Amino acid sequence: MNDQSIQSAAKISLATGAAIWLALAAPAHAGDKVIYGDAPEWVDKVALSRVNVESDPSALIYDWQHRLENGVVSEYADTAIRIDNPDLLMEHGTVTLAWLPDKGDLTVHQVQIIRGAEIIDVIASGAQFDVLRREQGLEQRLLDGQLTATLAVPGLQVGDILRVSHTVTIADQALGKEMQSSQYLVPAPWQVGFSRAIVSWPEGTDVYFGAEDFARLPQPVTRDGYRTLTVSLPIAEPPEMPGDAPSRFNRDPILRVGTFADWQELSRSFAPHYEKAAKVADDSAVAAKAREIMAKTGDPLERTALALRLVQDEVSYLLNGLDGGNYMPQSAAETWEKRYGDCKAKSVLLYSLLSRMGIDARPVLVTTMGGDALPELLPIPGNFDHMIVHANVGGTDYWLDGTSTATRLTNIGEVPAFYYALPLSEGGSGLVPMTQRRQPWPDMVMDLTSDYSAGVDFPALFTLKMSIYGARGAGFRAAADEADEDKLKQFAQGFSTGPGGAVTSVTLEYDDEAAAGVLEVKGVMPGDFTWRDGRLRLSSDQSEQYNFNPDRARSEWRDIPVFTPGPQYNRIAATLILPEGLEGFENTGPESIDTGFANTTLKGVTRHVGNKVTYNVDVWQDLGEVPASELPAHKRKVREINSIKSELLAPENFAWRWEFDAKELARRTAPLVEAYDKAVAFASSDDWGPLSQRASFRAQIFDWKGVLEDLDTLIENQPSANLYSWRGAVHEALGNREAGIADAQMAYDLDPASAYAFSLAEMLAYAGKRDEALELLDSLPVGDDEEGSFASTYATVAGLAGRTQDALEVLSRQVAAKPTNASVLNADCWFRGLFDIEAEGAMPTCTKAIERASNSAPMLDSRAMVSYRLGNFDAALKDLDSALELAPNLSASLYLRGIVRLEKGDKGGRVDVERALRMAPELAARYAAHGVAPRK
Template sequence: MAIILAAPANAGEAVLYGPAPDWVDAATLDLVDVEDAPSTLIYDWQQRLEDGVVTEYEDAAIRIDNPELLMDHGTVSLSWLPDKGDLTVHRVEIIRAGQSIDVIGGGTQFEVIRRERGLEQRLLDGQLTATLAVSGLQVDDILRVTHSVTVDDQALGDEMQASQYLFQEPWQVGFSRAIVSWPEDSEVYWRAEDVAGVEPPVVVDGYKTLTIALPIDELPDMPGDAPSRFNRDPVLRVGTFANWQDLSRAFAPHYQVAAQVADNSDVAAKAREIMAATRDPLERTALAVRLVQDEVSYLLNGLDGGNYMPQSAEETWEKRYGDCKAKSVLLYSLLSQMGIDAIPVLVSTRGGDAIPELLPIPGNFDHMIVRANIDGTDYWLDGTSTATRLSNIGEVPAFFYALPLPVAGADLVPMTQRRKASPDMVMEATSDYSAGIDFPALFSLTMKISGPQGATLRAAADEADEEQLKRFASSFASGPGGALTSVSLSYDDDRALGILTAEGIMASDFSWADGRMRLSSDQTDKFAFNPDRARPEWRNIPVQTGGPQYNRVNASVILPEGMDDFEVTGDAVIDEGFANTAIYGTRAIEGNVIRFSVDVWNDLGEIPASELPAHKRKVRQLNALEAEVLAPEDFAWRWEIDSATLAKRVKPLLDAYDRAVDFSAADDWGPLTQRATFKAQIFDWDGVLADLDTLIANQPSAYLHSWRGGVHEALGDREAAIADAQAAYDLDPSTYFALNLAELLAYGGKRDEALDLLADLPVSDDEEGSYASTFATVAGLAGRTDDAIAALEEQVADKPTNASVLNADCWFRGLFNVQPEAALSSCTKAIERATNSAPMLDSRAMVSYRMGDYDAALSDLDSALELAPGLSASLYLRGIVRLEKGDKAGRTDVERALRMAPELAAKYAMHGVVPKN
C-alpha cells in the first residue's frame, strides 16, 4: 500500500498528437446529410476498458452556421487529469467547400493551462486544459475535433469504471452514438435505466461491445415530487466491480493507511486533549467533529490522484485544509485514537435514494463522511459541514444510503432517518396591544437558527455593520404600519446559534368582521399537500417528502388591560400530522396574555401512492381548523376615546415610531411615512402635515402631494389643498388625480376651472363611472343639475348592473336633493350588487334623509357602521339624523365623525346638511 501511495503517475502534462486508437470505429461525414442536418453534425463517444485503463474517445463535427456559433467554437478547449492519463489530439480540421484544412498539420498546437476556475469556491481539481484558437475559421465552415483521454486511476488499481450520459430526444444531431467495449474474457458489468432501451453487448473482434444510437427516445414525464430514482438521468454505467463489497474493498486500504498516525503526532495529541476534556464518548465525538469543521478549512485538492486518493490525517492537520476525504480521514483518525467505533463512508448528496439500483462504480458517489457507532446508535458525521454540536449530532443527513469502507469490504447501508431532537429554528414573537386592538402593536422578535443554516449568519454577525442592519430592517418591516426600532445579529459559537433580534411596531392583526374585532389564526392554505397522480402511468409512483426539518414558533399576544370578556375559540392543543409532517400546538391564557406554541417537523421520506387520498383529506381537515381571539362587542374605538386618554395610550406607540425614524437608514423614508400614517389614525393633523412636509421635501411624489392635500382640507385650508392636488396632477396626470383636483376646485368655488379640466380629460372605459360621478358633483355645484343627471343616467343605462355606477346616481340625487325619490331604485340595486355595501347604504341613507324618512335613514346608517365602523361620513350623517329626531346622542356621533374627518362639516354644509342645534 505504501508503494501504491508513493508511486508516480505514468502520465504527462503535455498534449500528445497522433492517430486514433486502432479499435476506434471512426464515423464519417458520409453518414450525415450535411445540408439538411442541424449544426451539430457528429457527436461520437467511444470508450474502451482494458488492463486497468479507460480510454475515452470523442469525435465532434460542428457546422458554423452563424456568428454566434463562430464565437462559441472559435476556441477549442480539452481537459484531462495529467496524474491519471494523457490527452491525445487526433484531428483538428476545417472543412470548407468540401476541402479539408488540417489545423494541426499546419503547425498550430494547443496551449496548456491549469484550471483554477474554482479557487474562489475552494476547489482545485487538478485538471489541465488545452486550448487552441482556431485561426481562419469562418461562417459556413465545418469544424471537426477528435481526441482521446486515458484514465488509469491510482485509487482503483486494476479496477475500471466508465459512464456515459445518453442524450435523448429532442436533442438535434446529424449522427451520434455511444460505444463502450472491453475484452470478451474480462469481468466487466454494465447497467442503464430500463427506459433507455440499451441492448446487450455483442462480441466484435474479441471485445464485448455496447452500441447505443443517440439520441434515445425522450424519457416519459415524471412528477416533480417523485423520489429522485424515478427522475434520474439516463446514464450508461460500466465497471469491473461485481458488487458493492468489491468497491468498498478497493477503496478501504487507502483510507486505512491515510488515517494512521504516530503516537507522538499532533493528531494523536489532539485526540488526547479531547479525551481529557470529557469521558462521554458522544461528547468526545462532538468535540472531534467541531475541531475538524472549525479548524480545517475546505479545499478540494484534486491534484496527484486526489479525486479518490485521500490526503493523510497528519498532512491535513499540518496544512489545515482538505477536501471531504481529507476531513473524513482526519476525523476517522481522531475517533479511532479515542477508541470510538468509526469508519469512513461514501455517500451521494443528490439522488441518493437511487444508489441501490445503480451499477456499483465509484462515480455514483460525490461525498465522504464518517459513521460512528456509539452505544448501538449510528451517527453520521460530516467534517465539511458546520455547526455540529452535541444538540444536533444525532441528525441524519438526507443522503439515503452509505457505503462503509472497512478493509474487509461492506454492502450499502441505509441511513435511516430519525426525527430531529432540537429545532433548526426557534422564533419567539410578542405582539403588545396594550394601547388598543385597533392601534398598531409593539412587537419583539427573536429568531434562533441552529446548525449550518445558522452558521451562515456568523460572518454577518462578526461584521456588525450598522448600515447593513438598518437596510435589513427596512426590508424586514415592509408593509403598511410596520417599522423597526432596533435589530441585532449575533452568533453563539458554543451553541452554534445564529441569533436575530428585532423590535418595532406593526399594523394590528385584529380585523373587523361579522360585528366583532377578531384576531384569526386562519389555517387556509397554510398546509399544502396535493400531489398529482392523475395520469395512469403515475398512479403507483410515491411522493417524496422534504426534510429533515424542525421549526418551533412561540408567540405571545398581550391584550389591553381593563378590557375584559375577550373570547378565545379553537382547540387548546393540536396534535396532528400528514405526509411525514407532524404539528403539535398549544395555547395558554395567563391574565391578559395569550401564549401560543407550535412545533412542526418535516421528515424525509416517501408516501405510497395508495395513501395519498387519506393525507389529502387530513390536510383539508387541518386547514379547516379555526382559532380566533374575539374582542368584547362593546370595546371602544379610538375615535370614541377622550383626547387625554387617547394621548396617554398612544404615547408608547409614538415613541416607538420616533425611535424607528431615528434608527432608519438615511435614505429610508418608510418609518417616517408610517409615523405620518399613525398620526392620521389618532387625528393629529398638524403632526401628519409636519411629517408630510419632510417627506415631500426629500422625495416628492404625486401620492404624497395628494395625501397632504387631504390633510390641508381637514385643517380647513382649501387653497393649500388645491395647490397640492394640482402638484399631484402635474407629477402624474392620471384620471385619478385629475378627478381629485376637479372636485377640490369645485368645492373651492372654482367650478369653471374644474369643468374645463374635466372637459379635456381622456377617460378609459373602466374610468367612465368614476368620471361621471365626479362630473355630476362638479356640474351640480356649478348649477348644471340637468347635465349632471344626464351624465349619470347615461352611465346607468350603459352599466345597469354596475354597483359603483348605480351608487353614483344614488349619492348625487341624495347629496344635491334632486328627485331623491327617483334614486331609491338605483340605491337598492347598488346595495344588492355591491361586494362591500357600506358606501351604498350610506348613499341610500342620504336619500331617505332628504325625503324625511329618518327611520329608514337610521336603519341604513346603523347597517353601514356595523359593516365599517370607521366610516366617518355615515357617523356624521347618523348624528344629524339623530338630532333631527331629538336624540341628543347625535351630538356625540357628530363630534366623533368630525374628529376623524373635520372637512365633513364644511363640505356637507354646502349642501344644506348640517347638525340641528
C-alpha cells in the same frame, strides 16, 4: 441543448470530470503536456461520408469510444461541427480539452477545418494548444489538479466544418487494476448527423455494465478478442415523469461500466487506503487531541461531538485533487498538521480521533444528489461524490460530516438526506440505508411578540427574534462579526417594504456554543385586527397555507410515489400582549393541534392567560416518499388542515381610537409615537418607508399637522401623484383650500388618472370654482368601470353650480344604462339626498343600491341622508347604525348620525359629531354647503 453543452454534458466521464469528486483507474505514466499523435488502433474511426454535410444538423458527428484494459481507461472523442452562423463560430472557435496529468495523458489526434473540398490540418499548420492549470474553484477551496488545453482555432469561418478528435487516458492510483467509466447517453430530441457510444474490454476481463431501463442497451459482441458494447445515439426520449417524483425516477440516462462485481468488492478495494491514512502514532498530535477530548468527558456521545467540532472548526476545507488525491486520502497526521483537507481528509481525521477513543466508527461513501437510486446502479466509485463518517454510539447510528459546520449535541443526531452509505471495510460491505428519524432540536425558531397595549385598533410594537441553528445558521457568524450597520439598515428597508413595519433596531449575533445565528428585529407594524361581521378579530386562517396536490392522473404515473423533502424542523412561537384591563377576548378554534400529512407533522398549542395569548407550533418535514395509493387520503388531510380557522375576537365593548379624548389618546400612543420616531431616525438615508408609515400613523391618531410635516418631507425627496393627492386632502381637512387645490392639481398633472381628476373637481367646486370643475370633468375620457364615480362627481359639481337638471339627466342616463349597478344607483340616491332634490322619489333607487351592493355601508349612508331630508329621523338612525356596524370608521355616517340624534333631542349626538370631525375635519364645511349642520 446546444452543441457545446452536448460536448461537455454528454461526456459525463468519471475519468475527466473535474466537477466529480472521484477520478479513476491504476498507476501509469502520466504527463502535463499535450501529446500529438494518431488515434489508438482500437478506435473505429468514422468517415465524414457517413453524414450529409449539407443537410444534416450542424452537429454532424459526436463519437465516444471507451476502452478498459489492464487498469487503464482510454476515452476517445471525435466531433465534427458545421459552423452555420456567428453564434456557432463563437461557441466552437476555441477548443477546450481537459485531463488529470497525474493519472494519464491527453493526446490530440486531429484538428481540421473542412472548407468544401479543402481540408486544413490546423496542427500541421503550426497551431498548438496552450495548457492551463484549472484553478477557477480556488475561491471555493477547490484544487482538483485538472489541466486544460485550449486552442483558438485560426482561420475558422462560418460555413466551415470543424473536426476534432482526442484521447484521454486514466490510471488511478487508488484503484489498482480496477476500472470504471461512465457515458451520458444523449436522448432524443437531440439533432445529430451521426452519434454513438462504444465501450470495449478484453474478452477475458470481468466487466459489468448497466444503464437506466429506458435506455435499452444492446448485448455486447465479441470482435478480435474484445467484448464491444455499441449504443446508437440519440437514444429514445425518456418517458416524462412528474417533477415531484423521487429522483430515481428522473435521473439522466448514463451508461456505467466497471470491474467491481458488487458493492462489497468496491468497499474492500477502498478500505486499505483509509485504514492506513487514519493510523497515527501514540505520541502524535492527533492522539494527543484524542486524549484531551477524553479528559473533558467520559460520555461517548459528547466525545464524538467534540471530535466532530474539532474537525469542522479547526480544519479548513480544501479539495485537493493533486497527485492522486481524488481517491487517495490525505493522512490524518498530515491533515492536522496542515489544518486543511477535503471530505476524505476530514473524514479520515475524524475516524482516527474516534478510533483512538474506542468509538465504533467507519468512513462511508455517499452521494449528495439522487442517493435514493444507489441500490439500482452499477457499483462503481463514480456513483459517490462525498465522504462522511458513520459512528455507532450506544446502539444509535450517527452520520458525521466533517465538511459541515456547527454540529453540537443538540443536532448531532440529524440524518443527512443521502439515503444510503457505503462503509469502507476491509471485509467488504454492502450499502447501508441511512434511516431517517425525527429531529429533536429545531433548525429554526421564530419568536414574534406583538404588543397591542395601546389598543386593538392601533399599530403594534413588535419584536421578531429568529434563531437558526446548525449549518444553516453558521452563515450568520461572519455577518455578526462584521456588524455592518449599513447592511443591517438595508435589511430593515427590505423588512419594511416586504413583511411591513417600521424597524427601530436590527441586531445580529452568533452563539458559538449553541451554534445559532440570532437575528432580532424590533419596530412597529400595522395592526392585524380587522373588522368583520360586527367584530374586531385577529385571524390565523390556515386557508391555503399548506399545499399537497400531486398529479397522478396519467395512467403511466399511477404507481409513482411522491417525494417529500427534508429533514427540517421549525418552531414558531407568537405572543400577543393585549390592552390591560380589557376583558372579554374570545379564542375560536382548537386549543391544540396534533396532525400531519405526507411526512409533515404539525403540533400546536394556544394559551390565553391574563392579557397574553401565546401560540406555539412545531412543524417537522421528513425526507421520504408517499406511496401513490395513499395520495387521496393525504390530499383530504391537507384540506382538513387548511380549513382550520382560529381567531381572537376583541370584546364588543372595546373603545375605538376616535372615542378617546386627546389626553387619553396621547397617553396610549406615546410608545408608538416614540417607536415611529426611532424608526425614522434608524432608516437609511434613501429609505422613506418609515417616514411614510409614520405619516399614516399620525393620520390614524388625527395628528393632521404631523401628517402634513411628514408629507412635506416626503414630497421634497420623492414626489409622486399619490403623495400630492394625500397632502391635498390633508390641507382640505385643515381648511387650507387653496393649498389643497394646488396639490390636487399637481397630482393630476403628474398622473392624469380619473380618480385624481374627480378629487380635484370636487375640491374646485366646493371652493366656488364650479366652471373650472365642470370644464375638467367635460374633458375626461371615462372608462366603463369609472362611469359610476364620474356620474356622482359630475352631479355634485353640477349641483353646486346650480345646474341640478344637468346633474339629474347624467344620473338618469347612467341608471337607465346600468340599472343593477350598485355604484350608479348609489350616485343617484346620494345626489338626491345631499341636494334635497326629489327626495321623495329616491327611496326605491336607494334601496335597490343597498340590495345590489357587496359592501352596503356607503349605500346605507346615502339612504339615511334621503330619510334625513324627508324628516324621517328614525329611519335615518336605523340606516346609520347599520352602516356603522359594517364600517365603524365611516366618519360621514357618524357625523350625520350625530346631527340626526341632535335633531331628535339626543344630546349624545354631540359626541358623535365631535368624534366624526376628529377623523374628518373637512366634513363640517362640506355638509354645511348643503345646509346640513348640527343643531346648536
